[in-house]
Amino acid sequence: MRIASFNVENLFERAVALNQDQWxxxxxxxxxxxxxxxxxxxxxxxxxxxxxxxxxxxxxxxxxxxxxxxxxxxxxxxxxxxxxxxxxxxxxxxxxxxxxxxxxxxxxxxxxxxxxKREAVDEVATQNTARVLKEVDADIVVVVEAEHRISLCRFNEQVLERIGGRPYDHVMLVDGNDERGIDVGLMTRSLAVIDSVRSHVDDRLGKESVFSRDCPEFHLRLASGEELVVLANHLKSKGYGTPAQSNAKREAQARRVREIYEGLRKTGHAHIVIAGDFNDTPDSGPLAPLLGEGSDLKDISAHPNFDDGGRPGTYANGTKSNKIDYILFSPALFERVTAGGIDRRGVWGGKNGTLWPHFPEMTQASQAASDHAAVWADLDL
Missing domain, CATH: 1.20.120 (Four Helix Bundle (Hemerythrin (Met), subunit A))
Incomplete structure (x- = not known):
């Protein structure tokens, strides 16, 4: 079984202020x-x-x-x-x-x-987003920055199939707290049925929502009869607000995700995945509750069979300071990992798009699938 995480940066429409075609x-x-x-x-x-x-x-x-x-x-x-x-x-x-x-x-x-105000995402960029998913060909995909479930379904049924990919059997997205329409969702094949979803959109820290988007729990029933729980995340970015405010928000989110994870472990769930865009590096203070001392979560990038293509980062030019996309596993699940990697073919890569091979359909930066690479992991499940 293959699990992936991919920040699609919206599929069909994007706020004009966010649309990279403009910038x-x-x-x-x-x-x-x-x-x-x-x-x-x-x-x-x-x-x-x-x-x-x-x-x-x-x-x-x-x-x-x-x-x-x-x-x-x-x-x-x-x-x-x-x-x-x-x-x-x-x-x-x-x-x-x-x-x-x-x-x-x-x-x-x-x-x-x-x-x-919103405007259409470049059609070629949307098709290249589909090409990333086609090439990664994961059985379970955490999707970050999809505008809503209808768009995700339309993308799955129309665009993915049009470029030769296999549409997913199950698509789920719960609207979160972000007014810009950047939510987290999940797509799975028939061998991973979504049994239930628990949203954490209303989790509070004082009067404020903890999560900028949500941290949904997807409880999956696998064809093998085993259960898998996936926590999808998109933590607070560094881009808006003061660094101190952003860091504090991201740390509070990481701490809450850790609490949810430990609660699942205490109730007998052994196979847990936490994936998505965490907007910070592994050694950062805000992510310490998830990745620091005392955490038993394992990052796919720490697996001996993980291939990063010579670049540890997952965002933009793939530098170490741009490792912000993750797939984390509970210990029992990490033992079942057989391989992993980063697929950058949908990212432009440098000023002229020459840092690594990308899809031939990408002839300019605005046609990139995303600024984020897809991260994937294979498991013996």
């Missing part, structure tokens, strides 16, 4: 445009948090105006990157010849939300 060209990345996209997402997140407050103080109202202007919403409810949806009541007024005004005194005065 890359044949000449490579444009750092200033990357920065613009990152700034938009940070302001979007801060404004949404502010709009949820029950009461808007004068200082809050001034900050709301500043954020709206920064997002290009001074004169209209729609800009190039975001939309202000207003279903009932009013948040702002735009008097002719006068500055933008916040007229709502708090959350109860209006019904609406801030929404990121």
């Amino acid at each position: 890359t060209s044949n000449q490579g990345e444009n750092p200033s445009r990357w920065a613009a996209g990152r700034e938009t997402l940070e302001i979007y997140s801060k404004l949404n948090a502010l709009l949820r407050k029950q009461t808007y103080t004068p200082a809050d109202q001034a900050q709301i105006i500043e954020y709206l202007i920064a997002l290009g919403l001074e004169k209209s409810d729609e800009s190039k990157l975001v939309i202000l949806r207003r279903n009932r009541g009013s948040l702002v007024k735009r008097p002719r010849g006068a500055p933008l005004q916040v007229v709502a005194g708090g959350r109860d005065d209006w019904i609406g939300w801030l929404e990121l």
Whole structure:
């Protein structure tokens, strides 16, 4: 049996501020445009948090105006990157010849939300995403950054089959906490039936959600009669918010995943996989609860038959500092591992795409399947 983890970076639609077509060209990345996209997402997140407050103080109202202007919403409810949806009541007024005004005194005065505008992902890029899954040909795939289950099903039934791949028999994704539509899901062949799913989308640390997306438990029944539990993860990124805040969030998530894992072990589950995009390196402080001293989890990259192709990283150019995608095993399951590796054929690789062989259908960076390589492991199950 083969298990894989792959960050697909959305399949059909992606927030404009996230869409790499906007930030890359044949000449490579444009750092200033990357920065613009990152700034938009940070302001979007801060404004949404502010709009949820029950009461808007004068200082809050001034900050709301500043954020709206920064997002290009001074004169209209729609800009190039975001939309202000207003279903009932009013948040702002735009008097002719006068500055933008916040007229709502708090959350109860209006019904609406801030929404990121979306655009289609390059069709060739979507097909190359399918090619990665075709070539890896795993029986169980943890999928990271799929927009929702309908897209994942459509991708599985239409795109994967169209390029000659084998569609999966079972597809499951539970919407998580990320407003941008980047969720985690699972696809399996018929020999691994999804018996049950437990979501952790509502796990809390104080008043805050622990998981930026979710940490779903997929309980699988294998053709052999054995049970396998898969925890799918996409931990807090380093890209948005201060480093201290991001690290603290990621560490809290890693600690909670460890608690869930240990709870499963105590209730008799011996075969457990934790996989996905952890957004940090193995030696980092935030991942210590999962990978540090006292943890019995085993990383596939530590197996003697693991082939990293000479590059330990899984993201971008595959450097050591870019090892952020993982497949972790409980001890009993690690004993059943026979091989593993990293498949980078869907990643562009360097400014000119020359760091390693990729699919011939990829002629420019925007057509890459993802910035993440797929990680896989073979097990005797």
